[in-house]
Amino acid sequence: MNTMRRSEKKPQMAYLGPQGTYSHEAALAAWRNCGFGTAEGLATTSDAVLTPGATAASAAATSASTTDAVAPVSAAAPTPVATFTPPAAPALIECASIGEVFELVDRGRVAYGVVPIENALEGSVNETLDAFAFTSGALIVRELVLDIHHNLIAAPGTGLRDIRSVASHPQALAQCRRWLARNLPNAVTIATTSTAEAARDLQPGEAAIGTALAAEMFAATVLEEQIEDHFGNQTRFVVMGARMPAPTGNDKTSLALFMKEDRPGTLLMILAEFAYAGLNLTKIQSRPTKRALGDYMFWIDVEGHADDLSLKTALDSLRLKMREVKVLGSYSVAQAEAGV
Numbered sequence: 001m002n003t004m005r006r007s008e009k010k011p012q013m014a015y016l017g018p019q020g021t022y023s024h025e026a027a028l029a030a031w032r033n034c035g036f037g038t039a040e041g042l043a044t045t046s047d048a049v050l051t052p053g054a055t056a057a058s059a060a061a062t063s064a065s066t067t068d069a070v071a072p073v074s075a076a077a078p079t080p081v082a083t084f085t086p087p088a089a090p091a092l093i094e095c096a097s098i099g100e101v102f103e104l105v106d107r108g109r110v111a112y113g114v115v116p117i118e119n120a121l122e123g124s125v126n127e128t129l130d131a132f133a134f135t136s137g138a139l140i141v142r143e144l145v146l147d148i149h150h151n152l153i154a155a156p157g158t159g160l161r162d163i164r165s166v167a168s169h170p171q172a173l174a175q176c177r178r179w180l181a182r183n184l185p186n187a188v189t190i191a192t193t194s195t196a197e198a199a200r201d202l203q204p205g206e207a208a209i210g211t212a213l214a215a216e217m218f219a220a221t222v223l224e225e226q227i228e229d230h231f232g233n234q235t236r237f238v239v240m241g242a243r244m245p246a247p248t249g250n251d252k253t254s255l256a257l258f259m260k261e262d263r264p265g266t267l268l269m270i271l272a273e274f275a276y277a278g279l280n281l282t283k284i285q286s287r288p289t290k291r292a293l294g295d296y297m298f299w300i301d302v303e304g305h306a307d308d309l310s311l312k313t314a315l316d317s318l319r320l321k322m323r324e325v326k327v328l329g330s331y332s333v334a335q336a337e338a339g340v
Helices: 022-033 056-065 098-106 126-135 170-175 177-183 195-199 212-217 266-276 309-319
Strands: 003-005 013-016 070-072 092-095 112-119 139-147 151-154 165-168 188-191 206-210 221-224 234-241 251-258 281-288 296-303 324-332
Touching: 013 022, 013 098, 022 092, 022 112, 022 139, 022 212, 022 234, 092 098, 098 112, 098 126, 098 234, 112 126, 126 251, 126 281, 126 296, 126 324, 151 212, 165 170, 165 195, 170 177, 170 188, 170 206, 195 206, 195 212, 206 212, 212 221, 234 324, 251 309, 266 296, 266 309, 309 324
Parallel strands: 013 092, 013 112, 139 324, 165 188, 165 206
Antiparallel strands: 003 070, 112 234, 139 234, 151 206, 151 221, 251 296, 251 324, 281 296
């Protein structure tokens, strides 16, 4: 009889919830298009299967309560039924915060986590940057860029002229301000904790701004598509895991660089090492180290893989001059993903 320890079973992928948000779409896209649903990626026959909507708390409780149990593995075992199952839905764990996603990955409760790291309009997600730089041992193993399109969602049978209020996350409301002023000038706007929460249980006369996925989940209707004021809005998400992928020939590496001391020319010295190696930087941002006022580190994204000779040489040179050079991951460069 083929047996395995339940302690080896892991919920597969954690993401920032709730269901129906852009983070949920990114997790589904990572599963569908980035190879995490294959034997080479994430899923194996011995992995625990958790349906969309499972929470981090329930995953942790299941893991803790079955640590020493032994159970047979059967290919015919029934799969739990979810209340909503998107096409090719993976085993996802919904988390209440970015920090919770990192915690599940760092503790080995899940194999991978998906978090937002940068938005074209709002800039970097500092909570994600700081977790990678200061507290987490997880590595970035993949990135993906999601096109952000806001939709006006309402209960079935509701027309545009029936709408008295529009609810959504404050950022989504702000990004559709001109469209709302032009098309629904008398509607009251209501801020919610997420775009998905706004679309839940819509009543006649109420509308929400959110994803097409949320409309499908909550049996609502998309009245208007792509109502955002700024076209070309995109969010960059990263998938984190425990092991760095092999080079693909089209890679990017993220770094956290910590100075020994604040002195003139430090940034120039850092840039010179990459310039001498012929390496192109795609991002550079300073972040406070949280040790003292005015004490900063640098987050850098550079083209190439940490195993490439040119980048290895530059990093070895920087290690002689910096207090710490932390490699946060090397991963293939993203292509834009359409929403689910």
